[in-house]
Amino acid sequence: MTPGRVIAVVGPSGVGKDSVMAGLMAADGSYQLVKRDITRAAELGGEDFTPLSPAQFAERQDAGGYCLSWQAHGLSYGIPARVQEQANAGQNYLINLSRAVLAEAHEVFADFRVLNLTASGEVLAKRLAGRGRESAEDIAQRLARSGADLPGHLRVVTVSNDGALADTIAEARALLQPERV
Ligand SMILES: Nc1ncnc2c1ncn2[C@@H]1O[C@H](COP(=O)(O)OP(=O)(O)O)[C@@H](O)[C@H]1O
Numbered sequence: 089m090t091p092g093r094v095i096a097v098v099g100p101s102g103v104g105k106d107s108v109m110a111g112l113m114a115a116d117g118s119y120q121l122v123k124r125d126i127t128r129a130a131e132l133g134g135e136d137f138t139p140l141s142p143a144q145f146a147e148r149q150d151a152g153g154y155c156l157s158w159q160a161h162g163l164s165y166g167i168p169a170r171v172q173e174q175a176n177a178g179q180n181y182l183i184n185l186s187r188a189v190l191a192e193a194h195e196v197f198a199d200f201r202v203l204n205l206t207a208s209g210e211v212l213a214k215r216l217a218g219r220g221r222e223s224a225e226d227i228a229q230r231l232a233r234s235g236a237d238l239p240g241h242l243r244v245v246t247v248s249n250d251g252a253l254a255d256t257i258a259e260a261r262a263l264l265q266p267e268r269v
């Protein structure tokens with residue numbers, strides 16, 4: 089069985105990862121979005137995620153429930169182990185990952201690609217304020233993280249999302265075309 093393709097969408101907070109993923113999903117029905125476990129209150133909204141308490145998260149993690157997990161922004165994030173199983177069985181996925189787990193993800197998924205989104209610091213600050221999910225202090229901390237480097241051995245496509253969302257989605261699809269999104 090040919091493994092499914094897993095495309096990680098990464099980039100700084102506010103760059104448009106969730107928006108671009110939604111656009112890619114609307115354009116190509118052959119991918120599924122990965123629903124993450126996050127220790128964030130359900131009412132904070134945004135992406136469709138599974139809200140867990142820190143104790144619930146730790147329990148799942150100890151039971152081997154995650155193929156990838158990390159901490160960021162004072163939260164824990166987990167990718168359910170079944171995502172790895174289903175990708176290996178042929179399912180294609182779009183997945184929102186931390187840049188810090190890309191090298192590990194490259195080991196976890198047999199057919200792994202990265203869509204790296206970028207935007208200027210000014211645009212990021214405006215978008216985070218407009219989204220209204222975080223406090224001013226939280227936003228400042230998120231912006232301070234924005235310069236992470238990507239490991240050199242990965243297959244990465246980089247697209248600016250400084251302009252219109254539709255243009256970003258079209259460019260990402262064109263660059264990923266041989267990659268089927
Ligand atoms: N190209 C764009 N132009 C204008 N606003 C955008 C664009 N892309 C995303 N946004 C907006 O910016 C905010 C952050 O986008 P989001 O997808 O939540 O980013 P991320 O998931 O990377 O944090 C949202 O309010 C979203 O609607």
Ligand SMILES: O=P(O)(O)OC[C@H]1O[C@H](OP(=O)(O)OP(=O)(O)O)[C@H](O)[C@@H]1O
Binds near residue numbers: 187233
């Ligand atoms: O290590 P980094 O690449 O900086 O990423 C850190 C975290 O930021 C994003 O989280 P989340 O989607 O909750 O936040 P965001 O929407 O503000 O990016 C991303 O999915 C990671 O979980």
